[in-house]
Amino acid sequence: MDNSALIKELASFLRADQLLTSDEDLSVYAFDGTAMLHNRPACVVLPERGEEVAQILALCNKKAVPVVTRGSGTGLAGGAVPSEGGVVLCLVRLNKIIELDAANLVMVCEPGVLTQKVADEALAAGLFYPPDPGSIKISTIGGNVANNSGGLRGLKYGVTRDYIMGLEVVLADGQILETGNKCVKDVAGFALKDLFIGSEGMLGVITKVILKLVPAPASKKTLLGLYDDMTQAAETVSAIIENKIIPCTLEFLDRTTIECVESYAKIGLPTDCEAVLLMEVDGHPAEVDEQAAQIKEIARQGGAREVRLAATVEEGLRLAAARRTAFSALARLAPTVVLEDVTVPRSELARMVAYVQEVGERHQVKVGTFGHMGDGNLHPTFLCDERNEEEMARVEKAMEEVFSFAVELGGTITGEHGVGLAKKPFLPKQLGPVGMDVLKRVKIAFDPVGILNPGNMFD
């Protein structure tokens, strides 16, 4: 495809530093955080205002040129991998926090603001932005909205969707839509805002976000439970919830992950454990103390070999680091790391974890599993080498079986990473023909020319 005419038109309203076309630049934007996927775009555009986004889309829509929108490019499902010969629309320069409105518990910002900055600014005002995807330090809030990112606090606090009050969205043809506002309640019209959340850049481009904040919890306690058996860990989670306690964090690591974390971060975990549970409660100090003591007792009765209760905030952070470093620790071990994201109803989690281990053994692939036990969201992480075709075929087969089993258990092929290019082949298994048909009808209603992230999620 010859895009010189397009690039010329883009150059008529963008500065040279906003329009990248050199080989070196295009290589850098050829991929996101997903293993094995890359395509070469025609150019990269770096708008600085919503109006520029509108101009870019209007032009691309007229010329039927594919546009893939991205922030920091930390996605793990290939949702920000460019279309070959298309435009990469990178929003990192739309990076202003426009307003922190404490009276209404609201922050308004542009999509390119780093999520960590949102959290920090909120905290500075005594407020709390709960969603905390693993990538929080480097991912952008716009990317979080487009993927409805989860994180470590899903069970108690929900996910990104639960903190979005309004959006400004540029539609495929360049029209600007405002949806939602600072009201706690609004039922005027269909829930368009909610449709854009998690739409992976396929229905419009988010150029402004109205975020809901909550008061910061006054207290927090961290516990670590060490188990000789994964089922015991899962039973502890069930028992905690049966006791009407909703921790803000309920994470686990399996043995492979524990070994990697210990060798990487030297936290002092016994490497012969089959499971580690990270449990955190937050809220009013009296409630937190009570719940932490209850959890300690529940974990012990549930067969934990040892339960560590952090005495200080620093010790809590050190224990939490066991989980926070899991991905990095695993990633050290292999040239290619495929991080999966199946989710099942919480009650099925022990079965799912056991199945992943069994599949790994059967296909002789190395897999470590960690994740959000309270959410039923686990991340089987395949350690492999993409240069070894035979091995990759086994990994592919193992993944397919893992996805199928998750769907059989009433679960999903992706809890928080999105479908993207990576999980597209597996989506029809979960949604069925009626679901796939409706997705396509919605896509056509919003993007009739089909320029926005074409080939993502479905063909």
Added chain:
Amino acid sequence: MDNSALIKELASFLRADQLLTSDEDLSVYAFDGTAMLHNRPACVVLPERGEEVAQILALCNKKAVPVVTRGSGTGLAGGAVPSEGGVVLCLVRLNKIIELDAANLVMVCEPGVLTQKVADEALAAGLFYPPDPGSIKISTIGGNVANNSGGLRGLKYGVTRDYIMGLEVVLADGQILETGNKCVKDVAGFALKDLFIGSEGMLGVITKVILKLVPAPASKKTLLGLYDDMTQAAETVSAIIENKIIPCTLEFLDRTTIECVESYAKIGLPTDCEAVLLMEVDGHPAEVDEQAAQIKEIARQGGAREVRLAATVEEGLRLAAARRTAFSALARLAPTVVLEDVTVPRSELARMVAYVQEVGERHQVKVGTFGHMGDGNLHPTFLCDERNEEEMARVEKAMEEVFSFAVELGGTITGEHGVGLAKKPFLPKQLGPVGMDVLKRVKIAFDPVGILNPGNMFD
């Protein structure tokens, strides 16, 4: 329109008691809870299974016959008023609670279950279904989902949307779509579930609901603040939130409403107050006690003439009755009661309330206002007589001005009642031409023949 052929076909798979066509029956189903709106349907169908709903829609879609879906018909925006000569699809016989899955904090039920029953069944298992629309005792959960109903706990607990994990929906052509599941996290595909929530029966018919439950709070305290000035009441609300307290209830009544409530319910409210605030906190007992004491102090400092803190659960219920009976108390006073539903950012509420009073005086219409102060959601209630055309014209004018001002303040024409037929003329003012255009595109994608609640929300 001659519908005898349609009725004959419906009779081929519905029993006589499931297909109503007599004059008496059609009169009963000619309206919902909204003043002044009624239309005569051709027939009323009462399916008992999702498959019957699918058969009914497939048939109506083939014949292009309008279908208006309803539950108890308690809506206040005309969303369940039939199309003249169309079919009323009444789902009250789909009334089974299918499952209460405590391990996953989930209830699965059919749409015709009364919301109060959902709440009661949850509570019997030590769990809590927080949304509590004013109509909770008689409205159905399906109607709540279709309207994304709010209620008295929005600020702390959110609205119906926040408790819907999955839906089974029959599409306009009779196909059955499952969207969502029991997983806390799921980002596979667009958020179709969220699009159906609040879609007012225009995109599909909900035949099954997967509800999220939370542990029931251990303790609750109720306070009533009496004020000589509405602005002081609003300032108390702001001060509570600035102190990082999020009450589960923050309701208010204006003087007109106070007078009506006192004459109706004899609660012992001084009728010379300008505002009454009902404030409730729930959660851990230590936190609740602390917050109740803080609120008492904040209200006093904020100028409350008197603050009553209920000593017992029974006294709490008696104080809360002041707010719970507001609608009934006002409704006694006039033949026609038009209950409005504007919402503004919380910080603008005092201005909005003052404006409603000023508009009422200017147009010489009697209006009492009460509502959810913590949510910025207020219910100006116009007391009038629909037989008096001249008076109704003044009411209409006053309402228009109220809607316009709400939108000017960054608010919405409807916080929880929906658009329906009643607020359709005002929707473009809030959403603008781009928003209206997108709504229509979505409608066509889901219901190309246009049988589902046609003429609702927009033409």
